[in-house]
Amino acid sequence: GAVVSQHPSRVICKSGTSVKIECRSLDFQATTMFWYRQFPKQSLMLMATSNEGSKATYEQGVEKDKFLINHASLTLSTLTVTSAHPEDSSFYICSASQGLAAEGDEQFFGPGTRLTVL
């Protein structure tokens, strides 16, 4: 199957700093990329959907100025957590789809990035 990578796999930062997480589709072009956040023992929560070359669509309750998403190419999307605070500590997972996910095109998930804010 198609491969999606994330970098870094884990990051520890001080409160108030910004952290950038990269999501890459390695062997296919991703029309759409999704960003999820997952707290311990909870389900994945969709944060935003991004399409190459356009602004991301954020889910209700997700601050777009805090979680900056850039989808500059068909193989790369980045999530920047600005002015991170301890409550932003979580497991961030991206996924990528070649077409419309809801029409049956499979979503391929990255391995996740563990963010810890001290």
Next chain:
Amino acid sequence: LAKTTQPISMDSYEGQEVNITCSHNNIATNDYITWYQQFPSQGPRFIIQGYKTKVTNEVASLFIPADRKSSTLSLPRVSLSDTAVYYCLVGDITADKLIFGTGTRLQVFP
């Protein structure tokens, strides 16, 4: 968006068949049903996807009744490595996104 309901947890023993049922009463005509598996600190992994009747691949089967208001993931002869959280997702073509439900935490015992 079609909402899904799954049991929170299930226990099984090695070698047994495990069936996890998901309810999706307001599934739309064009929605697909997809199941993912997730291990701790890893991204979800695709298991199987279907639209109606029965789908089988090398790891699982998916049974979907005619009314499509539910679906059952069947894992034949589970092993300890099948201990994971399993998510049922229903695709909403109008929203073009997949929303994860609470998932079912499967624990396989020796």
